[in-house]
Amino acid sequence: MDSNGSDTAVLPGHRAPLRRTADNGLKIVVVGGFGVGKTTLVGSVSEIRPLNTEEMMTKAGEDVDDLTGVSGKRSTTVAFDFGRITLDEHSVLYLFGAPGQERFWFLWDRLFSGALGAVVLVDTRRLEESWYAIDRLEQHGLPFVVARNNFAEPGHSLADVRAALDLPDHVPLVDCDARARESSKQVLIELVRHIQSLAEAAAAAESFPEVTE
């Protein structure tokens, strides 16, 4: 990415502005290892070309909340991509492509609290890169689905993938082609339907507490 800091003239006219009525931002996070196709997935459904930005933390992995200290310490940054989808006159869904590696999770709460849910994008050649992300999402209690990005003829069944990931039955696992808009869209729809079923179950448990007791 070309980034010369604030000296560079950025032309916001490059991308379509949001509607004037837009007043409600929503978030979905796409998590995965390097090169698994996060940006490709975001880009295939986004109405803008994916943009890149970053957040800082100190070497110790703490949030930077005192910039006076940054001069002394070595700070490090975590970069992430994002795109957006205008849902209606009020709501805009932002899709974030985020790295799955350990240091990134220090920033999770600060960046992605309030997300509707997450998609874990996996590459069957490097499944182990997804274990950590899946663990963390389960700990966070954020709803998620797992999508296998199929670059080629799959050598494994989804059941094999589920077993290798040690993925519980209640977490949806789907195939996708992150390059194809329709396929990426179906992954997002799968996620929203999954969150819906969780929310419906939670609402039912609330209405009939004696049943669940």
Add this chain to the structure above:
Amino acid sequence: MPGWDDSPDRLYTVTRGRSRPPEHAFDLVTLIVTEQEPVAGMQSEHARILGLCATPTAVVEIAADLALPVSVVKILLGDLLETSRITARHPRFAPTKARLPDLDTLKQVLHGLQRL
């Protein structure tokens, strides 16, 4: 991003040494709208934000356009909010941990995606 890891001094200059936005909790997807045109003599980053946000613009888009870390942009936005040069449209869905979105919101998202 090149230029950042080694130039904390620039961040210090941009924020004039301040560390965090006072009591304004901007989300990545809080939408910012300019209420007053930039004026002469204004800090250039402030002026650029006001230019960008002529139509609603998310905090994260501002950060990308300015090539500044999100936390730095939030500090700059805090300045502009305090002087009423911008307004902030915060996300309606701000769940606490382990709370699920409401069914109406989900239906809306689903419809929006299906129309893609």
